[in-house]
Structure formats: structure tokens, C-alpha cells
Amino acid sequence: MARFDRLEFGDTRDAKSADSQSNSHANDAAPADALPDVSFEALRNADLNRRKGLYENALRQYSRALELEKSLIAGWVGQLQMLVLIEEAPEADVWGRKALELFPGNGELLAARAQAVCRVGDIKQAHALADAAMAAPGRTAYRWQVRGEVLLANRQEMEQHCFSKARECDSDWLVSLETALIYLRYRFPAKATIAARAATELAPDQPYAWYVQGLSEMELDQSRLSRQCFERCLQLSPHHAEAKKRLLEVAKNRWSIGRLVRRVFRPR
């Protein structure tokens, strides 16, 4: 009977045939089993670009992954994260709303939208979304990270606990690095430096980690340390244009009234 065709009885052969049937229905032109490989390859490329700080490229790769497989939640979440990281939070908010229409109640998407809304400035809604993300089944580093960001944006003290929870969930250096970026976004350079140092300790061969640490040190007016970080970044990636630019900035480091004012009004 047709209504029992899709029930799972543990018969892998039948399940595979059903899967291939649905995939071929979705995309007649592509071979059924080749499709996920290509999309996961795109996701892998996106991740590689993300680890290099090439967020535009990463966004393109996430979109490519979704072109091949629209149900990849990682692709949707990645797009939202990249939009947020390239300072396009209002667009991320719109896109997050759309993604949540397709995957209602998905914890990662809720967290991503919370981050976008938080960056736009609607802290109240961001709180609600972050709470909803935490209430959704499963625990991931990203949800803890977003919760920490929302608390940080609201100048609440508990953000460190959330970031350490995020590190417990996932020991990847990228978690520490993105935590550092969050701290930098909200002008907490001291805490950003600690998180960036954790990232460089975990992955001393990653130029982008050194670059972010350099940025944090620079914000703290630690010229010597920031210069060292940018130099290490350039050792690992000699064509890193941003690091070269920052290194020049550090070299030309002179007294400025803007920096003085920033130092006086620094939150912590």
C-alpha cells in the first residue's frame, strides 16, 4: 500500500533505493549519489575560507552547497553567519526569517537570527531568539556563543560563562577565534586578546588566528605584541594583504587624540 511505502524497517537496501528515488526526483540532471559529495565539498571549502577569514568566499561556497542540496541546514546557518561577519546584519535578519520559514524551530537558525538581530540592535528580540535557540533540542558551541554575544551586547556579566561553555562543546580553535571577534565587535579588546591567544595556542599554524590576535593587541595599544602577531601571520601567509596593511599602521603608530579618547572611554 502506498501509505506505508516510506516506513523504515531497517532494510537498508530499500531505504537506499527510496533515497536515490527522491534525489533523482529532486535533480534529474545530477547523478543521485554524486550530489551530496559535491555539496559537502562546497561546505568544506566554505569552512576552509572561513578559517582564513575570507568570509565573502565562504558565503559563496555556502550558497553553492545550497544550490546542490537545499536541505543542508549547515549551509543556511553558514550563510547567516557570514552575512553577520561581513557586517550585513539587516540582510542576515531577513534571510534568517526566510530560513526559519523553511526550518521552523531549528536551534542553529534561531541562534543565527538572534545574532543578526543583536547586531542590528534589537537586543530584546535577540534575547528571545537566543532563549528559543537554547530551548531547541541539542547543544552546540554556536548557540552558546550567540547567547554570550547577546549578554555582552546587553552589558551583562554572564557572557564569559557562555563562551567557556561554547569552548567545552567544541574545542575547535575557530570557536575561540570567533569569540575574540565578538569581543572586538563590542570593544572589549582585553577579553578579545585572551580568546585570540587561546585560538593561536590551539592552532599556531593558522595565519588568521595570528591576525585576529594582532588586531586585539593593537586595540590594547600593545604595538610590539601586535607587530609580532602580524609578522607571524605574514610568515605563515606571506601574501596576507590585511596583515601587511596593519603592520604598516603599527609601524606608523603615533600619538593620536582619537586613540586617547577611545582609551578613556573604553568599557572595561
Next chain:
Amino acid sequence: MPGSIACGRCGASLRLAATTIGIHPPRAGALTKQWRRWVPLRNRYFYAVRDLFRKPLLDVSAFFLRGVDLRELSSAVIVRMIVPGWAQIYRGQARRGQLFLFPWLVLLFLSVLCLGSTASGWCFGFLISLHAMSIVDLFARFEGVERGRRLVVCFLVLALVSMPYILVVTQSARVISVRQFLADAEPFSSGDVVLYRPRAYLNSGPQIGDVVIYRNRPYRTGGVNGLYVYDGEWVNRIVAAGGSHVVWKNSQLTVDGQPAEHLPLNASRLPAAMEVLVPADCFCILPTTIPNPGAPLDKQSSEALSIVDRTSILGKVIVRNYPPHRWWWLN
């Protein structure tokens, strides 16, 4: 279950593979990002203020709109209230909407046509009343709402709708001004209305041949019947610029010895002969439209009243728009 469009456990759409979904996110241009950086209109303070006022506003609207089916009072309906009858047509009451819309358009046309006249004022008044009636009619359709509340909501919406009227009137007054003639002054009669542009000469000076509205310097002259004072705003054509030598003789106007290209509006009222040397920064506007209560203007008065300095020119006249049967493009 077969046929379900969403996952029973997580609610995810099961139609993703088969549907057309855009997978490229919206992007902000470089200019937009720059703009956001410099003018952060939507920041945490914006949302804090919004949250502060949201609840009281919702409470107030909930009090007044209790019983109203808010689906009927959607933003689409509210926006369409800007034109009477449009909201009714949108809600499917085409006939009723047309009853408001067409008279409103006619009144709008008449009030623009006769702008500056008393008739225009009457038309404008009727126009606003009609607009109010259309809104009241719209709210009268919401059943189950107390009459008092309905009235308050009507007034609130009316106040909102009147904003565009106020905006149009105040802004148009800056672009086009109106003058009504209070006495006969050929070719104008008492009650005639002219429209002029007060800002026409902000960037460039008046040109020879322009019909302008100007204020003459008060000029006193002794007549047979007493003392006459010529003071007021008049409309006439500029015939010569500063530094010119203007001569009117044998019914011919010459400027610097050459026949003039432009004659004043009512040349028959000029004296038999006159001669004017126009000072710099002044214009020659012959006083042929100034009403003369007693005897016609003599040569000396005509010459004195012909010189108008730049600051006395108030604007460029466009049209005599009232009465409609005397419609006349003046420039």
C-alpha cells in the same frame, strides 16, 4: 506520513527538493554599508525607544479598536485612505468608492484651476469634507464598535490623513504664490487672480520680456482733485535692463535707439512721449497697469514709476488663472 508537507518531529519542510527556493541571500551594497556606518538609524537606542512606546501605543489602540476585526483595518487599507474612495474600492465596495473618488477628483481639479480665489477655497473645503466623510464611512462599516470609540478613531485617522494636505499646501506655497487684484487695472480686473513663482529669480536675474510682479517705491503726485500716492504691487513686463536709454515717442518704444522687442502689457496707456535712463541694478517696467483714480499718469510720474530696482521684483508671473474664462498664460 505520506502527503505531509512538514516533518512531524521538527517541522522542517519536506517540499524543499521539489520547490523553487532562492538560495542566494540579499546583499547590501558598499554605499549602503557606508551609510549604515555613518548614520546608524537602527541601533540599540532606536529599539529601546520603540520598546518603551510600543506597549502604551498597543494599549491605546487596543482600547479604541476593541471589537474591530484588525484584518479589515490592515496597513493596506490605512495607506489607501490617503485618497477618498480608494480604500472602499480596495475592500470591494467599488461603487461606493467611486462615489467618493470622482467628486473628490473634480473638486481637486476645480480648486487647482481657481487657485487663490474664493471659489478655490470653497472647493478645497468641500474636498476635505469629502475626504473626512470617506473615512467616517469606512469606520462606520466596522460593526460591533461603540460609536464614541469609532468617532475618536475617525478623528485620529483624519488627523493623520490631513498631514499630506498640510504638507502639500505649505510646500506649494513656497513654489507658487497667489495674488488677487483688488481694483481694475487693465488688462486686469478686480477679482482676477495671478499665480507667480517667488523663487524664479533665486539663481538667475530677471530677463527682458518677463512678466513680473513688483512693488513700486511709494510715489506722491499732486492732482487737480488732491494728492495721489502710488504704492502697491503691480504686474507688468520688463522692457529694458539697467543702463538702457528707453524712449517712447510716436507710439514707438526704442531701447538704446533700437525698436524694443517687448512692449508693456497695456501700451495704450502710456503718455504721448517719455524718456527714461535706467540706472544700473534697476529695470524699466513702464507703469501701464497701475490704476489711476483721477487723471491719467503724466510724463513725469510715468518716468518716475518706470524705474524698479532688483529687490522690488517679487517673482515671475505664470498665469492669470481666475476667472477661468479669462485664463491667460503670461510667460
